[in-house]
Amino acid sequence: MVQVRASQPVNDDGSLNLDAWLDHMLALDPALERDGLRAACEYARDVEQQAIAQKNIWAEGNSSFRTGLEIAEILADLKLDQDSLVAAVIYRAVREDKVSLAAVQERFGPVVGKLIKGVLRMAAISNSVNPRDSLVLGSQAQVENLRKMLVAMVDDVRVALIKLAERTCAIREVKDADEEKRHRVAREVFDIYAPLAHRLGIGHIKWELEDLSFRYLEPEQYKQIAKLLHERRLDRQQYISDVMQQLRDELNAAGIKADISGRAKHIYSIWRKMQKKGLEFSQIYDVRAVRVLVPEVRDCYTTLGIVHSLWRHIPREFDDYIANPKENGYRSLHTAVLGPEGKVLEVQIRTHGMHEEAELGVCAHWKYKGTDVKGNSNHYEEKMAWLRQVLEWHEELGDIGGLAEQLKVDIEPDRVYVFTPDGHAIDLPKGATPLDFAYRVHTQIGHNCRGAKINGRIVPLTYSLHTGDQVAIITGKNGAPSRDWLNSNLGYVTTSRARAKIVHWFKQQDREQNVAAGKQMLERELARLAMPPVDFNKLAEKCNLKSAEDLYAALGAGDLRLAPTVNQAQQLVEPDRSSEQLELIPRKPSSRPGRHDDVQILGVGNLLTQMAGCCQPLPGDPIIGYITVGRGVTIHRQDCPTALQLVEREAHRMIQVSWGSTPVQTYPVDILVRAYDRSGLLRDVSQVLLNEKINVLAVNTRSNKEDNTAAMRLTIEIPGLEALGRLLARISQLPNVIETRRERGSKDV
Known part of the structure; x- marks a missing residue:
């Protein structure tokens, strides 16, 4: 639950009782030096009073001096050293330009100066988090700021701990701030600092950051509980x-x-x-x-x-x-x-x-000056190794999505523990595959992987590992990654580390090979989904690329993912030609009476919603809501030009919305599966449909004795285009399957 902070001791005139505060700090940690801490407090108080006298009032309406003391209290509770507490007391004064970093370094020494400089570098991330979006939707500037943050932490973990304490104070202080600021600070804390507090094992700070963030991001649910x-x-x-x-x-x-x-x-x-x-x-x-x-x-x-x-x-x-x-x-x-x-x-x-x-x-294990503050510092070394790994993967991946994914995936409690053939234990996220395991062991083993054995039995590379499995990777001498491994619909890799290694390998290949491979991938997927002709140059512009060739190269190298590119192609379909529209016609609402939770509106009860005709969002698309006059909430895609104009003109009427946790509206689609006839074919296709939780409305199978092929036409219900692409990809992996595609001219188009 949210912690209630203790008030700082004050004199009768309301000023801080510094002696009582210092007594409290030494009670928390008797190893602190009273005189040195007093000097830092008096310095921070004096520079603030000078700023007030010069009409240079603190920017955020809070005393940098009092906030510095609160940060120091948190760090003393964590048993940090004297330099860390001195840096904490003075940091906000430096950040708010009440005193220069050079002056602080000259007065308190290079160690304090270095700590404050590191926290200032980390503070850059606070200026780049969009209050409406999760960090995953960040920009290139956010990538650079996160890189600086991680470099600072790897150099000295005390920098990260000071920043965690400062952000704890920040989210405590926004209680009386405006809604936009509360949401911005809470989003940043929830996305970055709560996961880091967890990863560094600081339980009580993690809980407070999560509870306070939740209070501002989901106020109704917080109040209910x-x-x-x-x-x-x-x-x-x-x-x-x-x-x-x-x-x-x-x-x-x-x-x-x-x-x-x-x-x-x-x-x-x-x-x-x-x-x-x-x-x-x-x-x-x-x-x-x-x-x-x-x-x-x-x-x-x-x-x-x-x-x-x-x-x-x-x-x-x-x-x-x-x-x-x-x-x-x-x-x-x-x-x-x-x-x-x-x-x-x-x-x-x-x-x-x-x-x-x-x-x-x-904090229970950190080392300085080559000596152990406490015995058994293995956990500290492991945490620093993790931070360095994240930094290494980020350098190769080059986008914020993989880094934010790694920060978040790593805090999930569901892990699987598997063994190498030599008996060494390796932990991976739940749902990891043999390929994820191979890249975790060594990059070259991942590149050369051609198969896997689990407990001595050969399994597909898409097999989900379970705790206790013994994994042996089968490699080839001159192996290379397959582009199919990057297709998320096929489920070959689930971890950002494996994906980063594969993407890095393809980036090093010849551009002509990437162009050819990317063109083949895109054309095959569009044909499989029965999409009308698409202008690839316009599609490239929509993906912020100069030409169709750049689009193919990006797909071939793995810089662009196939599913989002297909979604972009969908938006280029002419809206006036209903016979060629790609959007799916939903089944009648009566098939699922009483269900109205296709779209969730954050913090609001049931409201009338309607899909915008200009962008026609489908389940899985990133969406935003616009409050109309008398017609409820209109749902747009986040990249819809109309929605972007509305954000500029009427931002106060835009609200956050999301698709329901389980889509309740389904869409009938006809698909064709052609394969060389064999016993068990229908059973295998049915098993894929079962695994994907797809409902089948009709099946028609015909065998051709002349060429020994079978054609299966199925009418199925799907929640959206992404599910359709994933299903067709999974069926195409079955033995003897020649092609899988969506049928043109069927009743759903």
């Missing part, structure tokens, strides 16, 4: 107190010295679990939770046995993160039991050292 928590707080507190006392008595009887506390469940965590698992609030197991801290690892498992002897364990609700730590180093035992009165209760069990790591993360 907060209300439900408040309504049950008194009963829950009494219940937790009784549970803690019962558990404390049992542990004392067993001779285990334990610190037991009630653990608050964070609002964003509750909402995320409800969304991910489709649960009601009453079904969230860990709203009632206790945390047990014990001296030794063996005490953790003894305590677990006592908990399970007191209350019945709920099946499949146990996680041993001590034997299998999370990727950010988190270690603990989690179990859910039916506690007193039959109520579900979560219990977390860990040692005091594990708890310190969970709360402080990388």
Whole structure:
């Protein structure tokens, strides 16, 4: 839940009581030097008073001096060193041009100056995040700013920690700001800094950043969950107190010295679990939770046995993160039991050292001047290695999408742990394939990959890996990547690292080869989807390229993805010729009565929506809403020229919208599958349709005995063009299939 910050001590006249504040800081960390910290505070206070005297009031309406003290408090709680706290106290004064960096460096030394300079470089990203968009929709300037941010963190992790603390203060301060600023800061914090806090293992900062961001990005959902928590707080507190006392008595009887506390469940965590698992609030197991801290690892498992002897364990609700730590180093035992009165209760069990790591993360292990501040700094080294990997992949990928994807994918708790033939464990995101594994092991193994064995059995390269699989990659001597690996519809790779390596390989190939390959890919896909003729030069302009040849080269090299390019081609279809329009005619609404959630409007209840005729958005297209007068909300594509004009003229009437989590409107389409006849062909096609969750309305199969071929015509229901392209690509991979395409002249066009 959102933390409430303590007020700074003040004198009777309202000024800061600096001595009381310093007492508080030394209580947090007795290793701090009182005189040095006092000098920094007095310096920051003096430069601010000079700025006020010169009518140079701080830009954001907040005292840079008071904000600097708050940043320092956060860092002292994280046990950072003296230089970090001095830099934190002075940083906002430098950022707001109340004092020069050179003056600070001369007064407090090069280390403090370097830290402030690094945080200033990271601050550049704050100026480039679009308040309406996620970071994934960023520009080239954002790419450069993120690169600078990562370089700064790799040079000295203290820079990242100061910036995290500063952004924590920033999102606390926007409570009374205007809606646009709240949304901008929350979007930036949620997209960048909360994932980084998680990756660095700083649990309590991560939770606060997520909760506050969620509060401003989804205010209605936040208030709903907060209300439900408040309504049950008194009963829950009494219940937790009784549970803690019962558990404390049992542990004392067993001779285990334990610190037991009630653990608050964070609002964003509750909402995320409800969304991910489709649960009601009453079904969230860990709203009632206790945390047990014990001296030794063996005490953790003894305590677990006592908990399970007191209350019945709920099946499949146990996680041993001590034997299998999370990727950010988190270690603990989690179990859910039916506690007193039959109520579900979560219990977390860990040692005091594990708890310190969970709360402080990388701060519990960081090194300076070649000496260990604390023993066992492996987790710190792993985190720095991760940051360097992200930077390396970013250099090769060259676009913000892969980098933001890596930042976000890496915080997902669902990971798979697989083994090399030598028994080394490798963790990958859930859904990773053998190709992802191959590129994770070594780039050349990925390039040369020709097949894979899982537990000794040959599997397709699109196979989804599972925890415990032993993976052996079959390589060729002179192998090279296939362009099909970049086709997201075929599912060969899922990680940004593998995609970056493949794209980098194709970028190094001859341009003529890329042009030929890209032209073949595009023409084949347009023919498969039965699209009318497209002017490729106009399509190139729409993709911000100079000519059709540049378009082909970009597709062939992997700089452009096929599916978005096809979507752009769709927009070039003449709107006046209904017989050649590409958009799909939906089935009658009566086929699914009572469903109106094709489009979700953020923070608003059910409103009348209609699709704009100028751009005709389909499910999967990026969209934006325009509030009309008397006709509800009109849904446009985000790149629609009409929508872009409306944003400039009437920005106050534009709202964020998104497609429903599961599209409810489907579209009938006729497709043709031609293949050399064989037994099991219909079964294999049906299996692909089943895997893609496609409903079949009609099937007609004819065999030609003269050339031993079979033609299958199917009428299917699909949610959009992207699903159609993916389905045709998957069917074309089946043995003996000659071609798959959408039928021209069918009832859906």
